[in-house]
Amino acid sequence: MSLTLDEARARTAMLSEVSYDLLLDVTSPDAFRSRVAVRFRTKGGDTFIELHRAESVEVTLDGATVVPAYDGCRIPLDGLTPGVHEVVVDARLRYVTDGEGLHTFTDPVDGERYVGGYLGLDITQRLFACFDQLDLKGPITLNVIADPTWTVLSNGLSTVADGGRFGFATTRPIACDLFAVVAGPYHSVRWEHQGLSMGWHARRSLAAELERDAAELRRVTEVCFDHYAKTFSEPFPFDSYDQVFVPELNWGAMECPGCVTFNESLLPRERVTDDDRRRRAMVIAHEMSHMWFGDLVSPVWWEDAWLNESFADYMGFEVAETVAGYAGTRVSFEAAYKPGAFLADRRRSTHPVAPAAEDVPDVDTGTTIFDAISYGKGNAVVRQLVTWLGAADFLAGVNTHLTRHRFANATLEDLLSALDAVSPRDVRGWAEVWLRQSGHDTIRVSRSDDVPVLTRDGVRPHRFTVAAYSPSLEPVGSRLVDLADEPLELPEWAGLVVVPNAHGETFARIELDPFSYDSVARSLADLPDPLVRAVLWAMVLDQVPPAAHLDLLARQLPRESSPTLVTAALDRSLNNLVRRVLPPADVPAALEVVAAACVLDGEANEQRAVALARGLARSTSDTALLRRWLDADATDQGLALDPELRWAAVHRLAELGGVEAPEIEAERLRDGTAAGDLGAVTALAARPTVEAKSAAWAAMTEDPDVSVRRFRALAAGLWSLSQREIVAPYVAAYVAVAPSLARRGSAFAAEVGRAFPALPLTDEELELVRDALRGDVPAVLRRYWEDELDDRTARAVSF
Structure with a gap:
């Protein structure tokens, strides 16, 4: 039950001087005790306090036991007289694995247990009874009962840590969504x-x-x-x-x-x-x-x-x-x-x-x-x-x-x-x-004879750096300018390449004149300033059609010296162009272009080599290369595989059918960490077999306690750009089941939204999503789906 603006305003008008005295007992691994005394001043009347899905609840108001009509979300506080009151709510709640409440985690490395409340919108009420809104700030006093060998941290300075009881100084007035407790x-x-x-x-x-x-x-x-x-x-x-x-x-x-x-x-x-x-x-x-x-x-x-x-x-x-x-x-x-x-x-x-x-x-x-x-x-x-x-x-x-x-x-x-x-x-x-x-506005470069002219389409005043370059992109000069309604001529830079917003001071789309654009497309990687290159990489990849995008990547990425820009260009290409824009039939060839652009031969800069190797691991179809990497625990050029790079190689090899379950399990045991467990989940789901996809789908949808991280790892393996035919049946299944999955909570809903099929979809498949959106779809999931539809159609229409 989401708090409304009207409810929040009414409660703020009624309440003041809120404070919390909270006791948490986290000694049981199954559930925790949450006892809070909430003091507040009221003008009188009816209100409520939030508490989400408590297994048991005992409530006293001003010392007298009451039996409220608790609906699993709110505890009514009716008929309050003007003045100061205290409500005490003693509850038992379950731990969570989605981060929305008191989160529990067991470390596979050593079996140690950790719990923590990492809160936010509508989450504090899953930890203790509270007036869960921003403008009813109040001091919080916390005591925790936990394993005496643990470290327990919270917002206030630690005052007591003795025999399993941990106390903290009362905070200054804070919004309750900013409360935190960390224990383990x-x-x-x-x-x-x-x-x-x-x-x-x-x-x-x-x-x-x-x-x-x-x-x-x-x-x-x-x-x-x-x-x-x-x-x-x-x-x-x-x-x-x-x-x-x-x-x-x-x-x-x-x-x-x-x-x-x-x-x-x-x-x-x-x-x-x-x-x-x-x-x-x-x-x-x-x-x-x-x-x-x-x-x-x-x-x-x-x-x-x-x-x-x-x-x-x-x-x-x-x-x-x-x-x-x-x-x-x-x-x-x-x-x-x-x-x-x-x-x-x-x-x-x-x-x-x-x-x-x-x-x-x-x-x-x-x-x-x-x-x-x-x-x-x-x-x-x-x-x-x-x-x-x-x-x-x-x-x-x-x-x-x-x-x-x-x-x-x-x-x-x-x-x-x-x-x-x-x-x-x-x-x-x-x-x-x-x-x-x-x-946002658009800043355009045009020419009057040979003189660059800046104009603005839009309504906003802009102040930014404009830079000038020779046709071979050697720096000539730069200056800070203001641009509003009137065109701005730059006669001192006649015949030169001009880049507005070269240092990124404003937020506007940039459109270069043909002369400047051609020079940039030809020699982008030669620009000496990585900040200007960053602005131009982003501009060009946003505006060119798919074929030109891949051509630019093939020509410029092998010459781009910045690991940051290499990674960003690869992410834009794989996550946006290949996944969302290209027709399914064009995906294999595009992946080959990306792989070919990730040239590793003779790379002296280790960090650039890492960026290129990660891109190659995501795009190559060469199973022998990936196998050599894993056997040597290094690339062919001797770059050691860190865990992220090694699991990327295992994932891609699994997608290509080059590794089976026993070897994936051996990799999981070799890693031995929580990240390794998730890497194995992804690799198992990525295998190009009907059985692997069925098992992944069942794990995502049939386990009511599947964690956010495990769900994410399964989805990353399920959807494969290289497995269009085998995963196509799960598109309709995903659209059908996602709304019910998303009702678990906002964090899980966001993960369900991110699990949108990560491959190009047909018009018929996109229409399934549009049909579903005409029905009852939770707000967070609806936002993700609408964004996916917009991202997949906007660029295709523009080209």
């Missing part, structure tokens, strides 16, 4: 910085990886902390700062105050590439900025989720690049993140970066706007705002906003008021066209 035999690296207790933590079986990266993780944490301490006028708002790599997190990370949780993919096994380090530094900076923007000051309702995510995403990339020392972080944004934002902005599901509250009528709808608009486009729009407004005025307004609304809630209008007060520019006019309207 964690390996920890602890220290103090600027008088604050800090720590990094990981599963005991990942101790070696944590120790390997500990110095870097500490350095990045301290550098980001010191930067934010100087940037924001408000001091760090909480009493400790732990960062935890937790098993099976549904997101990249979660910004819980004082206890940030990270996906374990950010702690790679064996090989750690520069791209891995950049991404991790960006996420660390992103989540830490949330301590101020999102945690200290929170939105009132979910339409302003972008205020959290767009700001943090901008800060994450900016601080990682310019403060933490990870050059190339902006390159990764332009190449790997921003293209997805443009794609999202062309779908029917696009929405303003800052929608109206009424456009998010319930929390289910709020779940669907944590997307590439709120992150990728929002990041780019904030960067344009900083470029247009100036960094000094931007930060002055942000600091006013943070101080004015500290430990409270605020809206876009509140932020605009703060920015407007410190800037002479028309901030509200800017916000109206950039934040309140969906879509």
Whole structure:
């Protein structure tokens, strides 16, 4: 039962001074005890408190036992008199394996058990009874009963750890969706910085990886902390700062105050590439900025989720690049993140970066706007705002906003008021066209005689770098320009190649004139600046028809020196072009073009070799090559196979019929980790036999307790670009069963949506999806399906 905007507003008008005193007992492996005393002031009347699917519930109100009409979602609190009340809810709940509640995980390496509450929209109520909305913030006091040998972490500073009882200092007022609890035999690296207790933590079986990266993780944490301490006028708002790599997190990370949780993919096994380090530094900076923007000051309702995510995403990339020392972080944004934002902005599901509250009528709808608009486009729009407004005025307004609304809630209008007060520019006019309207402008290059002319199709003012090059793409010059209604002539660059938005400061589609485009298509890999190459790779791959896309890849990828850009170009080609756009008959030839572009001969740059090898492992049809790799545990050129690369080779070999179940089991045992278990699940499902597909499908759909990760791994093996005929019967089966599977919860619904058949579909198969969408499809799944339909038809129509 999704909370509606009207219900949230009514409850906010009625309640205040909310606080929670929570006890969790996680000693049983089957279920846990959740006892919470919720104190609040009310104006009187009827309300409710949420608690999702408790097995047993005992409730007292102001000390008297009551028997409420609990419906599995809400506990009514009727007839309240004005004043302060306390409701105590003592419940027993089941652990979950989908991350939406108190998640349980057993490590196959050593058999150790871990539990954790990694929350978010509509999830806190699956852990304890609460008023589950953003603008009823309150302090939380936590006590946990657990194995006395465990580490237990939460938002507050640890105050008691004695004989299996763990206590924590009462938090400052926080939104209850930001609560976190982490428990298990964690390996920890602890220290103090600027008088604050800090720590990094990981599963005991990942101790070696944590120790390997500990110095870097500490350095990045301290550098980001010191930067934010100087940037924001408000001091760090909480009493400790732990960062935890937790098993099976549904997101990249979660910004819980004082206890940030990270996906374990950010702690790679064996090989750690520069791209891995950049991404991790960006996420660390992103989540830490949330301590101020999102945690200290929170939105009132979910339409302003972008205020959290767009700001943090901008800060994450900016601080990682310019403060933490990870050059190339902006390159990764332009190449790997921003293209997805443009794609999202062309779908029917696009929405303003800052929608109206009424456009998010319930929390289910709020779940669907944590997307590439709120992150990728929002990041780019904030960067344009900083470029247009100036960094000094931007930060002055942000600091006013943070101080004015500290430990409270605020809206876009509140932020605009703060920015407007410190800037002479028309901030509200800017916000109206950039934040309140969906879509994006197009910046075009044309020629007047031989003089480049920039024009804008659209309504937004733009400030960006324009760069000029010789026909062979040697740099000539660059400058920052403003572009609005009037064309901008560049006579000093007559006869030269011109690239607008060369450094990615704005969010707009770029269309080059034929002279500039031809030079870029001929010599893209020769451009010296990887940031400009990132902008142009993204532009070209977005605009050319399939044959030209594959031709560009074949000519330019073998000469592209940046591993980041190699990976991004391969992902765009395999995930978008081959999977969504090409007719089924064209797929084999396209895979051969991709494989041929992943040239490994004589590659001196190890990280570029890794990127190319991963692309080759996904696309080659040469079973002998893959077999040689596995036998040698290295590529033919001697590049060692890290676990990710080895499992990619096993997966592809299984798809091609080159490996059977006993050898896959031997690979699983050789690996011995949870990631290895999932790699084996994918490889078994990838085998080109009727029996393998039937077993995978049954495991996905008939097991009511299949975990999110296992479901994902099965789907990755089931759908194979090389097995069109054998998997075709499962397309209709997927469309038929997906809506019922998606009702398990939003996280599982998202995974069901991501499990959309990962191969080109016929018009008849796409029509099955359209027919299903005319019926009752859960909101999260509906969004994924509509996006898939739009992505598969938009480019095909445009060409």
